[in-house]
Amino acid sequence: MGSRSRRQLQRWCPQPLTPLMEGPDFGMEDHDCNKKETSWEVIREWFKIHRTVPVDNSFSSSMPPSLYGPNSSSPAKMQDLRLLLGVLGCPLGPIPISDKPISHLHIKDIPLETSTAYYIIQQYLAAAGCSKQQSLAKNMYTSGTVKLVRCETEISTGKSVRTMGSRSAENGCFVLWRMSPGMWSLELSVGGHKVVAGSDGKIVWRHTPWLGTHAAKGPQRPLRRIIQGLDPKSTASLFAKAQCLGEKRIGEDDCFVLKVAADRAAVMERNEGPAEVIRHVLYGYFSQKSGLLIYMEDSHLTRVHSEENDTVYWETTIGSSIGDYRDVDGVMIAHQGRTVATVFRFGETSMQHTRTKMEEMWTIHDVVFNVPGLSGDSFIPPADILDTAQAVSP
Template sequence: MASRCRRQQRWCPQPLTPLMEGPDFGVEDQEGYKKESSWELIREWFRTHRNVPGGTAAFSSSMSLYGPNVSPAKRQDLRLLLGVLGCPLAPIPISNHPVSRLHIKDIPLETSTAYYIIQQYLAATGCSKQQTCAKNMYTSGMVKLVRCETEISTGKNVRTMGSRSGENGCFVLWQMSPGMWSLELAVGGHKVVAGSDGKIVWRHTPWLGTHAAKGPQRPLRRIIQGLDPKSTAGLFAKAQCLGEKRIGDDDCFVLKVAADRAAVMERNEGPAEVIRHVLYGYFSQKSGLLIYMEDSHLTRVHSPDNDSVYWETTIGSSIGDYRDVDGVLIAHQGRTVATVFRFGETSMQHTRTRMEEMWRIHDVVFNVPGLSIDSFIPPADIFDTAQTVSP
């Protein structure tokens, strides 16, 4: 039985193309055949829903990746949801320098203020009292993805389409410092697998195959939204404090980190140019905990006729239900709202797609016996060819 499971989990060779965050455009392979990439998901979503009452339609079973009785609307909803919310990455790498050892002399006030806020956050989560860091972590939880609603504006009128029905699922996350993690997310019977060995970040989906991320190695967003306070602190180690803002009933300090120009340029691919990627963390003044996080990712796609289309993906997460796990406060519940906004450089037309994720943590275990770096080895096709693809 064990050998049969291993055979079923074996990776099939797939073409290695860059992991893009958000919707993607179609590209052509060397033989001239158009192959689907992640930007194409939202285009196909629009095509599927545009002229269908109520957002549903009949669909041939031979064309569906999800079974014989699944409508194209549901199929595209699931693909877009998993493509955007499955495994987004943070904008910058985690700092290698311990936050407690940063020197704040002769640095801007905004940076030194952020440093003290992060120190308070580490104290509030209990990390400051930890004599030794956990070597690894196992987390499991449940998710519910709510399908998309899209607003289409033509300049004269606005039309909304899509449904708000949801799909339940679950995820398992393994992490080992520094920078190694493995994620399996299954929703509606369909799975996204992603991981990092500390050098290469990769993702596998049934419709895109295996992809590697370009640019600097960055952490999984799901890890820094309350699951690993030390990684969150490392991400905001050199943040700027923008001031204060009220989130719900909490007055919060707002910290900002952003990818620099050289880093985002490394993530460009073909006609897609990454303009910016910024992350904001909202830390409660009362508790010191991270209660909200929002990042914005803007990409410009150039077309052959010199018209530019912009895609802005905004992901905001409410984080709460902190519970003590071996002396560390871990967030056990949250809600994420993602918006994909597509607009042209001069046109009045735009589209705005909204989707949601509700998540709850069931189990967190530190220092799992037997977990080693061998558990985070990428699939063979990624491992063998990444050196020729990565810049």
């Protein structure tokens, strides 16, 4: 993986850097990767396409050829795939993971919600087998397959509601490398398109064929795929300062519900031009029976101001059912899951809104701890990301 992958990453053509916006951030044509445009401009393009297509999702040959992707006869099909990869490909958690061990909590003067969450996390670590074996794991390799189900879009005008979508699916696969602290690399290939993302512990970046290479704004945060059952120790660190909201039943399991949220200063660092991040919250549902994480849901809300002084809100909610835990070298790793994401677009005054739903089914095929030869050099960002980081550093 090391030197060969680094050479491949750094051979990419230079791309205009724009901040990584989680949620819908799909782009235009693959051959226009050098065109400078913001995430929210291409969101409006996607919305425009879907408002003008027929209800039966059949597209006329009279539509402009420039809207068609290189591997698709349907503009909406191509844009849907980019939306799927933009939302479900490599989203990040709301807050950074601490690289320090979870210390013993002194319950004096600590709110009950915080102390309760602490003991739930301790039970989770014990149930996942992290007390012994996980402390010895220096790195991890994971591979698996994904199935992405295309969008179902509901468009409401206030008086009527129109629903579109064929629910066709695309199969793909991914490879994930992880090394502490905070270093990871993901390659995800679906429907002929490839998304590559990574972190060297300081910089989080992503590359897509339609938007080029992007550096994430704000604090360094973990890849969501890692904390949804692949690395229990990272999950525990993320919820180390969580609040316990109570209990809720998920399927046949009674669960404790834990909540963590990004503070105001952290979300403000993620603002991009007219797009302002309002909040980002994550909920973890831990089974009272097994002690393991079986469901996770996060939601973030963004407000976008247009040039016409209109305000539009985008709320992205991602919920993941996590299961099929198996013992891998003494650590319980989730090997299957299903994720449902909803992107809800609405305005402050208008009754119009759109609600787009998409799904992912994922399966883990291989997990290996302590891969020989894996080092920090394997997680070096692309050259253009490093050049930009050096240019803006004090």
